[in-house]
Structures are given as C-alpha cells and as structure tokens.
Amino acid sequence: MTFKERVFSGVQPTGNLHLGNYLGAIARFAALQDNYDCIYCVVDLHAITVWQDPAELARATREVTAAFIACGIDPKKHIIFNQSQVAEHAELAWVFNCVARMGWLNRMTQFKEKAGKDRENASVGLFAYPNLMAADILVYRGTHVPVGEDQKQHLELSRDIAQKFNNDFSASIKAHGFGETFFPLPEPLIAGPATRVMSLRDGSKKMSKSEPSDYSRINLTDDADAIAQKIRKAKTDPEPLPSEEKGLEPRPEADNLVGIYAALAAVPKAQVLAEFGGAQFSTFKSALVDLAVVKLGPLGAEMKRLVHDPVYIDSVLADGASRAQTIAADTMKAVKDIVGFIRR
Numbered sequence: 364m365t366f367k368e369r370v371f372s373g374v375q376p377t378g379n380l381h382l383g384n385y386l387g388a389i390a391r392f393a394a395l396q397d398n399y400d401c402i403y404c405v406v407d408l409h410a411i412t413v414w415q416d417p418a419e420l421a422r423a424t425r426e427v428t429a430a431f432i433a434c435g436i437d438p439k440k441h442i443i444f445n446q447s448q449v450a451e452h453a454e455l456a457w458v459f460n461c462v463a464r465m466g467w468l469n470r471m472t473q474f475k476e477k478a479g480k481d482r483e484n485a486s487v488g489l490f491a492y493p494n495l496m497a498a499d500i501l502v503y504r505g506t507h508v509p510v511g512e513d514q515k516q517h518l519e520l521s522r523d524i525a526q527k528f529n530n531d532f533s534a535s536i537k538a539h540g541f542g543e544t545f546f547p548l549p550e551p552l553i554a555g556p557a558t559r560v561m562s563l564r565d566g567s568k569k570m571s572k573s574e575p576s577d578y579s580r581i582n583l584t585d586d587a588d589a590i591a592q593k594i595r596k597a598k599t600d601p602e603p604l605p606s607e608e609k610g611l612e613p614r615p616e617a618d619n620l621v622g623i624y625a626a627l628a629a630v631p632k633a634q635v636l637a638e639f640g641g642a643q644f645s646t647f648k649s650a651l652v653d654l655a656v657v658k659l660g661p662l663g664a665e666m667k668r669l670v671h672d673p674v675y676i677d678s679v680l681a682d683g684a685s686r687a688q689t690i691a692a693d694t695m696k697a698v699k700d701i702v703g704f705i706r707r
C-alpha cells in the first residue's frame with residue numbers, strides 16, 4: 364500500500380525558544396511546506412512528563428505557536444495546533460502502550476538521561492513518552508518526520524510500533540478492508556550537522572534551554588543588543604579563522620560560530636571560510652552580529668507582536684486542532700474496528 368506523503372513534527376513548550384530550536388527544527392519545518400502537507404504540533408502532553416508550572420506551560424505553548432507563524436509556516440495551508448486539543452493522541456497512545464514492549468522502552472537513551480539516577484521517581488509518562496510520540500505521528504499516518512539526531516531512536520521505535528501493530532492485527536486489517544498494512548513506517552528527515560547549534564560558552568555541548576547561563580544561547584526574542592553582547596562574549600580561541608573546513612575540526616567553538624553564520628546566510632561553511640579565513644575573531648564576530656540581527660531581529664519582533672495577541676494565537680490553535688481532529692478521528696475509527704472495540 365502507498366501512503367499519502369505527510370510531514371508531522373512536534374516541539375515541546377518548555378522554556379524559551381533559542382537559535383538551536385530555530386535552525387535545527389522550526390526553520391526546517393517552514394522549508395518543507397512547499398513539498399508536503401505538514402502538521403506541526405506543540406506537544407504540551409509531552410511537556411508534562413516532567414513538572415511544568417501551569418501558567419508557564421500556557422505561555423510557552425503560545426510562544427512556540429508564535430514562532431511557527433513568525434517563521435513563515437502558513438497555518439491555513441498546513442496545520443498548527445497543540446496536542447492536548449486533540450484527544451485522539453492520548454487515545455492511540457494507550458493502544459500503543461499495549462503494543463510496545465517494556466524491553467523496547469528500557470533501551471531508550473533519552474529516558475535514561477532524563478530520569479538520571481532517580482529512576483524510581485520518574486513519571487510513568489516519561490517512560491511511555493516514545494509511545495505518545497509514535498501516536499502523534501501515526502494518528503495522521505505521517506510518513507516523514509523532521510527531527511534532530513537526538514530523536515532518531517524514538518523514531519525507530521515509532522517504526523517498530525507501526526510494524527508490530529500491522530503484524531499483530533494483520534488479519535483484522537485485511538478483514539476490515541484496509542489492505543495489507545494500516546500504518547506507514549514513518550521516515551526521519553534528520554538535520555545535518557550544519558543545523559546543530561552548540562552552546563556559545565562550550566562548543567562541545569548543545570545549545571540548550573536548561574543551561575544556567577543565558578550567555579550560552581541566543582533566544583529568539585532577544586533584542587539586537589542582547590544578540591550582539593552574547594556573540595561578542597562567545598567563547599573562542601586566540602587563533603585567526605582557518606581558510607579550510609579541516610582547520611575547524613579541533614576548534615569546536617570556532618566551528619560552531621562558523622556553522623551559525625553559514626546556516627543563517629544559507630551558504631556552505633567552506634564559503635564562509637573563503638571569505639573570513641585569516642581574519643581575527645573580532646572581525647568575524649562583528650559580521651556575525653550584523654547577520655544575526657538582520658535574520659533574527661524581524662523574527663523576534665514578529666513573535667513578540669503575536670504573543671501580545673493571544674486571541675489570534677488561540678484561534679490559530681483552535682482552527683488547527685479542529686482540522687487535525689478530522690484526520691485523527693478517522694484513524695481512530697479504523698483502529699477501533701481493527702482492535703475490536705465496539706463504537707457508537
């Protein structure tokens with residue numbers, strides 16, 4: 364069976380959005396909209412797998428929505444919504460809780476990292492997190508999923524769940540006229556290393572909302588002054604920039620700044636080095652500040668404008684949720700028939 368190509372991805376509404384979220388996810392989401400039908404979800408159900416302050420969760424949900432819109436994702440042609448408005452995600456996740464095996468989830472490295480040493484005290488939701496993620500994608504029978512490298516293992520689990528469901532229920536799937544397989548096996552669209560943004564204070568760590576120093580990241584709502592200060596203070600080494608990419612290998616901080624420049628300018632790193640090879644960091648940083656302010660300034664301003672209009676944001680989410688639900692309800696109807704649940 365061939366499935367209609369459909370992109371699905373999600374962003375958690377936790378903390379402020381930063382340059383890493385933009386280059387690694389949201390900008391890529393926007394780029395896919397000409398070639399695919401896209402569904403982009405603010406995954407608030409995933410967020411509460413660890414404690415969230417309720418007011419902060421609502422604020423962050425609107426902020427992610429604003430970022431989607433400000434980055435140019437068209438909420439009329441595509442779908443933008445928050446997960447908790449479409450109950451079918453949680454409903455399908457339950458079925459998947461009964462398809463996925465404990466052994467599979469025990470292998471998830473993200474759970475081990477997030478639960479840390481105190482595994483006994485982690486929420487059950489944190490353990491089952493990947494099953495909900497599979498449900499997010501498969502409730503729309505999504506075929507392509509733009510994610511970062513860190514989500515690759517979760518996506519493989521989604522494929523395993525889809526395959527096991529297709530196998531376990533193959534007779535019923537056929538008997539109900541759905542053909543040979545019901546769920547597609549979703550494929551990752553993994554971002555290349557060029558979109559992996561590292562901390563401005565430590566080139567070996569990912570840029571992250573949980574790093575204590577705000578100087579480690581550029582938030583999407585930072586103003587021009589903050590962007591300039593953070594880039595000027597970014598860690599570097601005393602050597603001038605190399606002229607070849609090979610020269611960046613032992614210099615993670617230099618590599619990161621060149622990578623950010625390349626991604627914002629949408630050119631290869633080699634081209635950046637062709638221009639700035641031999642230059643001092645002070646020169647390069649000034650150019651990077653100018654570029655970052657030009658590219659991120661309008662985006663941050665538009666996000667701020669949108670966040671001040673929660674009525675509009677909430678209307679986008681409600682409209683998106685209702686269109687998403689039409690698709691999701693259709694899938695759940697079929698899943699209920701396949702599993703043997705009596706429905707109204």
Ligand code: TRP
Nearest residue numbers: 371372373374406409496499508
């Ligand atoms: N787990 C993803 C992350 O933390 C977010 C996410 C939830 C997601 N559901 C998804 C991503 C479905 C892709 C598809 O980045």
